[in-house]
Amino acid sequence: xxxxxxxxxxxxxDDIIKRFETPxxxxxxxxxxxxxxxxxxxxxxxxPSGCGKSTLFxxxxxxxxxxxxxxLVAGERVRGPHPAIGMIFQEESTFPWRNVLDxxxxxxxxAGIAKGERYDRARHFVRLVGLDGFExxxxxxxxxxxxxxxxxxxxxxxxxKILLMDEPFAALDEQTRLLLGDKVLQIQQELKQTTLxxxxxxxxxxxLSDRIVVMTYRPGRIKRMIDxxxxxxxxxxxxxxxxxxxxxxxxxNDLREEATRGLAEQEHHLLExxxx
Amino acid sequence: MRTAALxxxxxxxAALGTLSIIVLxxxxxxxxxxxxxxxxxxxxxxxxxxxxxQVIMEExxxxxxxxxxxxxxxxxxxxxxxxxxxxxxxxxxxxxxLATETWVAAVAAAPLVLMYPLYLVIFGRSALTIVMMGFTxxxxxxxxxxxxxxxxxxxxxxxxxxxxxxxxxxxxxxxLFPAALPTIFVGLxxxxxxxxxNIVGVEFLINFGGLGQLINELAERYDLPxxxxxxxxxILVSVCVFVVMERLERWLRPAD
Numbered sequence: 001x002x003x004x005x006x007x008x009x010x011x012x013x014d015d016i017i018k019r020f021e022t023p024x025x026x027x028x029x030x031x032x033x034x035x036x037x038x039x040x041x042x043x044x045x046x047x048p049s050g051c052g053k054s055t056l057f058x059x060x061x062x063x064x065x066x067x068x069x070x071x072l073v074a075g076e077r078v079r080g081p082h083p084a085i086g087m088i089f090q091e092e093s094t095f096p097w098r099n100v101l102d103x104x105x106x107x108x109x110x111a112g113i114a115k116g117e118r119y120d121r122a123r124h125f126v127r128l129v130g131l132d133g134f135e136x137x138x139x140x141x142x143x144x145x146x147x148x149x150x151x152x153x154x155x156x157x158x159x160x161k162i163l164l165m166d167e168p169f170a171a172l173d174e175q176t177r178l179l180l181g182d183k184v185l186q187i188q189q190e191l192k193q194t195t196l197x198x199x200x201x202x203x204x205x206x207x208l209s210d211r212i213v214v215m216t217y218r219p220g221r222i223k224r225m226i227d228x229x230x231x232x233x234x235x236x237x238x239x240x241x242x243x244x245x246x247x248x249x250x251x252x253n254d255l256r257e258e259a260t261r262g263l264a265e266q267e268h269h270l271l272e273x274x275x276x
Numbered sequence: 277m278r279t280a281a282l283x284x285x286x287x288x289x290a291a292l293g294t295l296s297i298i299v300l301x302x303x304x305x306x307x308x309x310x311x312x313x314x315x316x317x318x319x320x321x322x323x324x325x326x327x328x329x330q331v332i333m334e335e336x337x338x339x340x341x342x343x344x345x346x347x348x349x350x351x352x353x354x355x356x357x358x359x360x361x362x363x364x365x366x367x368x369x370x371x372x373x374l375a376t377e378t379w380v381a382a383v384a385a386a387p388l389v390l391m392y393p394l395y396l397v398i399f400g401r402s403a404l405t406i407v408m409m410g411f412t413x414x415x416x417x418x419x420x421x422x423x424x425x426x427x428x429x430x431x432x433x434x435x436x437x438x439x440x441x442x443x444x445x446x447x448x449x450x451x452l453f454p455a456a457l458p459t460i461f462v463g464l465x466x467x468x469x470x471x472x473x474n475i476v477g478v479e480f481l482i483n484f485g486g487l488g489q490l491i492n493e494l495a496e497r498y499d500l501p502x503x504x505x506x507x508x509x510x511i512l513v514s515v516c517v518f519v520v521m522e523r524l525e526r527w528l529r530p531a532d
Contacts, residue, residue, distance in 0.1 A: 062439075062441070081439050081440075091430070091432040093433060095436075095454070097530075098531070
């Protein structure tokens, strides 16, 4: 079931279909997915492994071509990476040869901003993600969570209209993840940043989002959209509230069937591979 | 107290290294003196030490050292420029890579020093022959390692560049090249070792120029302490080349 994107949305994902050629035939990863993201809104996309979340991330970010449908940013149809969209990746993506400040200043350097000004602006975003004092450190000297915050500051320094995040905290432990969630909430509140978060983590999605798009297992379709009516400003303390628990339960109810189907299909596929 | 401990930690490896070399030299001296190593094949380290003034004063070693060093640096520059450029081309053009990568790998493993008669015919009995032999020997590993470094750049870093709408040139200079630098320097180290071995080897074989020729002459005279003293100067050239390389690497890769 796809839902019509709202007309005034800053980001519109309109009837996206993405198929891949595989040795087993054509695989539809994303099937007729449509939704819109309003300015300043935080939307989470959640689904089991193999539901096409990362494919959707790559399509919206312009890293993947050869799909049907449209991605519109402020009404403009985009193909390929768009300056209005800033991306934060699941994998560690800081530049190991640049220190924190130079990493964050990277998009400003590309934009040709003078050294003094770009460092001033980069320092602001370093402070925003809570890494002041670490400007001269290199990524190898930082923890995983700190490196992910450097990536976030680097993307925010480009001042994108839309922030697109693909499971940015997937590699972190649960406690760090919750605390970084607080940092994201704080930044989102300060910048009124329109954000689309791709995740498989229900707690993270409910903690951060205004609205959650629940996807089916392969082919990835929209199963349901849920408005998260938890009050803002939020912090990680909200995870212990009764209302939070209800949202988590509701989403898990939707996801359980999909996740079970996904697991069964993966196990079936493994059985077809001859044992060594 | 803490400062003393830090200073100790800083100088301990160098002190241990120096001490190990002194102990090894002492051990060799002892083994030769008690007859376990034939002194007509390996001279006493003390004799080698004593031969240094003679090699420096009578054999014009400074001039020869400078000639070999100049040949080594010339070959190093050629190897770096053409090797890195070759690796970039092979990375950029897939067809070229598929067509030539195996051949380049084969060249890297070939005993290229045997080609010196051909080079003598082409370039004459001159320093150019020696530089070109060094260049040829060092080229393949630099090409292969540059290609490996560029191809091994993590996909996510390339995607970061794409997400910031980098041009092809920016993608190369801001992401691919710095990401590949550690591997490129491995190639340069290998290439320069090959180049230096060939430079001294060809000087020895064609009896021309720098320290290789001096080693040849001293060996012909059966002046073993002098021969080994001259070999120490070859090691000094190698140290100079690698110090320059290390400085360059530190400048290009401050994170390490």
